[in-house]
Amino acid sequence: MLLAIAGTSLRELTRRRSALLLVIALPLAFYSARSDEPGQAVRFLALGVGWAVATLALFSHVGSRHLDRRLAVVGASPTALLLGRQLALLGTGFTIAGAYLVLVAVAQDVERLWAVALLLGTTVLVAAPLGAVVSLALPRELEGALALLAIMATQMIADPEGALAKALPLWSTRELTTYAIESTGDEFLHRGLLHFAAAFALCACGAWAAAVVRLRPSVPPEPAPA
């Protein structure tokens, strides 16, 4: 069942071609705007990938909610429905991230390319469940998109050393970008990975809890014989 849900979800995503093109173009626009500064370019590219994947997750989960409720009524597990859709989103996100990793490798002289791959991967891993959490907490597309806008824009402009930036889900991306681009010590890597683990766990658990609450039908008892 998990693979069937992931497969159909992936087909749905790929058929929303204009939305997909816009999602792919967003990180490129961010990257192009700061391409003269390698550190900033990679940082904005990664945040753009995160924003794009989270938005894709938001629209995917909002769009499928009615169908998922119907599937849950006839026996699908809310966990399988969430995991199947997340698998499709992660696959799409990793593909986009992979394409941008090639761009960075070709166009930028970065200190640690493997760390760029790591930060793009961790960004996708946080963004997909983040979009799911927002979609399940705010079940309308406009409200969800505005919430993501608030989160991502704040993440971009907040002082990285301040408490606000650290409380946001993609602070790890900034730390890992610094480690990848600049000649810094391992503390940036460790802090980044620690924050990623916490943000991922929080988003994944939040998405799972929200999916169970939203999708799980009440199952009445079998009728007693007449």
Added chain:
Amino acid sequence: MTGDEWHGSFIRILLDQGVDPIEAQRISEDSRAEAIAARRHPAQLFGPAAAYATAVARAARPAPLNAPLARAKGPVVLRLTGVTKRYRRREVLRGVDLTLHAGEVAAVTGANGAGKSTLLDICAGTIKATSGVVERTARIGYAPQQHGVAPYLTAEEHFRLFGAVHRMGARKAVATGAHLAAGLGWRPRAGVVASQLSGGTQQKLNVVLGELSRPDLILLDEPYQGFDQDSYLDLWAQVYAWRDAGAGVLVVTHLLHDLDKVDHLLELQGAEDR
């Protein structure tokens, strides 16, 4: 046309309309006696034989609404006892009782806002009743009124997805879906996603998905929306075929005709503010 010819035509049409032969003979003799007593040609007294026979046959047909059917009842598949639903101060449903067995059809009717869809959602389990008891079989099929299909998936992909949930093989799910679609006069075309189908055809897909696993209880919420007349008749034929195959069927409808064969007619009253 002579009087005898008129009466000959009249009785023939009565029989064609399904009136019992003895009853048809009696009606014909009565109309002949009336014409003789009035000393008029039957066409002058009653009008054309065909029109008069059709009207008389409709009146002579036994009223089958809620008539007990000569079928053995299966086990109870749905039982509602005193089901009430309230949204804050607004009471949508009050004290709804219904017992539906396998092999029976229940129609839920009522005006807009009477709580028909709410009742179906309570039966499906997507919303909870405020009070009362709901008991139902676990194996259900469910066709909601809206958003029952995914706009970017083809019919075949829907069949595979729902088939996977019902633990059916992909081939079996697609073959079953195509067979059920044919019963509604529709042949799904490859590569056409649901958003490209007409409203009526999307609704057929919705209905087919509700029946894909041959459930014990089928819940349908106004399933005929967008249907043409033939599809509408096909749907009811399908509903009675499911019933005859042993399923319990609960149909929400606001159309009061074609309910002459249902086993239960549950008419909901309008909403009430408290």
